[in-house]
Amino acid sequence: MSLTLHFLGTSAARPTIERGVSSIALVREGETLLFDCGEGTQRQMMRCGISFALNDIFFTHFHGDHLIGTIGLLRTLALQGRTETMRLWGPRGAKRVLRAVTHFGVDRINFPVEIAELEPGERVTRDGYAIVPFAVDHRGSAAFGYALVEEERRGRFNPDLARELGIPEGPLWGRLHRGMAVTLDDGRVIEPSVLVGPPRPGRKVVLTGDTRPTQTTVDAARGADVLVHEATFADEEQERAAETGHSTGREAAEVARAAGVRRLVLTHFSARYSRDTSDLVREARAVFEETIAARDGMVMDIPYVNEGTTVEAHHGAPPSNT
Ligand SMILES: [Zn+2]
Numbered sequence: 001m002s003l004t005l006h007f008l009g010t011s012a013a014r015p016t017i018e019r020g021v022s023s024i025a026l027v028r029e030g031e032t033l034l035f036d037c038g039e040g041t042q043r044q045m046m047r048c049g050i051s052f053a054l055n056d057i058f059f060t061h062f063h064g065d066h067l068i069g070t071i072g073l074l075r076t077l078a079l080q081g082r083t084e085t086m087r088l089w090g091p092r093g094a095k096r097v098l099r100a101v102t103h104f105g106v107d108r109i110n111f112p113v114e115i116a117e118l119e120p121g122e123r124v125t126r127d128g129y130a131i132v133p134f135a136v137d138h139r140g141s142a143a144f145g146y147a148l149v150e151e152e153r154r155g156r157f158n159p160d161l162a163r164e165l166g167i168p169e170g171p172l173w174g175r176l177h178r179g180m181a182v183t184l185d186d187g188r189v190i191e192p193s194v195l196v197g198p199p200r201p202g203r204k205v206v207l208t209g210d211t212r213p214t215q216t217t218v219d220a221a222r223g224a225d226v227l228v229h230e231a232t233f234a235d236e237e238q239e240r241a242a243e244t245g246h247s248t249g250r251e252a253a254e255v256a257r258a259a260g261v262r263r264l265v266l267t268h269f270s271a272r273y274s275r276d277t278s279d280l281v282r283e284a285r286a287v288f289e290e291t292i293a294a295r296d297g298m299v300m301d302i303p304y305v306n307e308g309t310t311v312e313a314h315h316g317a318p319p320s321n322t
């Protein structure tokens, strides 16, 4: 089950030569979820090979640099004759803002657009995962970060032991792996716990949007595989970060360390760092080593941790040699 982050725009406030404004695509096994849609996002999607056949855009907040690309993207989708529903999600105020956006510059939207205002903690549940919004701290506005949280996966099936116990490969293995006891021809009843290990955690990816460092992010990101945290400024502009509701690289790293995440990706850089994020990254790494700076077009695969060769590769059903 693939899970990949695509950084479409990594600049704060305005585009630069090197960077477009905020947008991130999270692609899970062919399904694309877009987080924010700054100016120029649709062109970045084309350049990065992100499908326009997406059905969900999640907004962290409604500052223009996270939003204005929606007009162009929806317009293109309308021109392409889209018929499927597009769902737009965001914090309080989403309906008012996004209704205006969806009517602006679109002569005739020929597909349904649903706009939903979420509360912090209100899960959007899908097959195998949920998107969970959490409140962040950005100039007093209603602003979210989002966590993609996968469900637990089944425990590992032990094929060697199954053979040893004389359980024929095939449907019985599948039943056991799905948690059902089976009765063999000789009358023995085999409980699944004999052959299947404990459930294994799914993956977690957390995106902050614009924010000061907050405890809510630490809580949401606890144990995450990847935390994508804004880092608009370097230490030298610490005060400005506080004044404008943003974070420095070091502050993002402190959040990552407190949350015990595996990796930290910094994004949303002020124009003055557009070409050179090295100060920011160095300051962050002093606190949290596993830190990198995003750049436009960067792709990051998020594998399962400690995944050896398992039956998982067979869509959860044990392999059969028949
Ligand atoms: Zn921003």
Ligand SMILES: [Zn+2]
Pocket: 061, 063, 138, 210
């Ligand atoms: Zn903002």
